[in-house]
Amino acid sequence: MEIDATRAANGKSRSLTIVIPALNEEQGIETTIRAIPRHDLETMGYAVQILVADNGSTDRTADLARQAGADVVFEPERGYGSALKAGITAATGSIIITADADATYPLESIPLLLNTLENEHLDFITTNRFADLAQGAMSRQNMIGNTILTLAARLLFGLNIRDVESGMWVFRKDILKKLRLHSDSWPLSHEIKIEACYYAKCRWKEVPVHYRARTGQTKLLNGWKVGFIDLLHIAKKRLVR
Ligand SMILES: Nc1nc2c(ncn2[C@@H]2O[C@H](COP(=O)(O)OP(=O)(O)OP(=O)(O)O)[C@@H](O)[C@H]2O)c(=O)[nH]1
Numbered sequence: 100m101e102i103d104a105t106r107a108a109n110g111k112s113r114s115l116t117i118v119i120p121a122l123n124e125e126q127g128i129e130t131t132i133r134a135i136p137r138h139d140l141e142t143m144g145y146a147v148q149i150l151v152a153d154n155g156s157t158d159r160t161a162d163l164a165r166q167a168g169a170d171v172v173f174e175p176e177r178g179y180g181s182a183l184k185a186g187i188t189a190a191t192g193s194i195i196i197t198a199d200a201d202a203t204y205p206l207e208s209i210p211l212l213l214n215t216l217e218n219e220h221l222d223f224i225t226t227n228r229f230a231d232l233a234q235g236a237m238s239r240q241n242m243i244g245n246t247i248l249t250l251a252a253r254l255l256f257g258l259n260i261r262d263v264e265s266g267m268w269v270f271r272k273d274i275l276k277k278l279r280l281h282s283d284s285w286p287l288s289h290e291i292k293i294e295a296c297y298y299a300k301c302r303w304k305e306v307p308v309h310y311r312a313r314t315g316q317t318k319l320l321n322g323w324k325v326g327f328i329d330l331l332h333i334a335k336k337r338l339v340r
């Protein structure tokens with residue numbers, strides 16, 4: 100239904116939406132959106148929608164996003180998970196790609212990731228930032244926290260994964276009906292992987308990517324506290340889905 104509607108509107112047979120959660124990211128939002136190789140993706144036959152999910156920016160994030168060619172969806176409930184879920188729900192594409200609004204994830208690699216999804220008949224791709232970390236891209240604290248959380252997910256769920264908190268995913272929208280995504284905050288990042296790869300048994304792969312140092316201020320405050328909540332959430336997810 101969605102694909103047919105897109106074909107009628109754009110003459111394209113495939114459709115994708117890039118969902119970008121953003122909270123006061125006026126310094127990075129334009130660079131992030133402009134890094135999307137929209138023309139190349141359209142040449143590949145995709146109708147492209149860029150959707151910024153904003154739920155509380157008090158700066159020019161939304162205006163700059165629209166100027167750069169994105170649609171903006173607003174969600175009253177604050178939080179990383181809440182914003183992402185609102186964006187994913189509003190997405191018209193049959194394939195969804197997520198990335199932060201801070202110019203860290205390699206949006207120029209989207210064609211490569213899509214080819215991997217299509218050629219290897221996958222449902223879900225997650226990315227491994229540790230494979231190619233630029234200098235200063237991840238603080239020592241985040242590196243330690245991410246390593247502990249990844250080890251917990253590997254141990255508890257037997258997932259062969261190296262970066263359980265990566266925020267860049269590529270997946271078919273139709274897998275959403277099989278996923279139980281409860282978190283409205285940071286845990287959504289590992290919850291979607293545990294749901295897709297462990298509970299829903301999707302065909303998945305983790306792909307190495309380049310990860311750059313952030314533009315603008317981090318929104319991940321109280322890192323150790325967030326990490327502890329994440330760890331509890333992973334453990335709880337093993338007991339109750
Ligand atoms: N809409 C919305 N976006 C959020 C919220 N919290 C975080 N974000 C966005 O989610 C993405 C991830 O947040 P970041 O601050 O980049 O967190 P991180 O990637 O773990 O850490 P650094 O990039 O190292 O700072 C960014 O694009 C944020 O703007 C929120 O409450 N609402």
Ligand SMILES: [Mg+2]
Nearest residue numbers: 199201203313
């Ligand atoms: Mg970030």
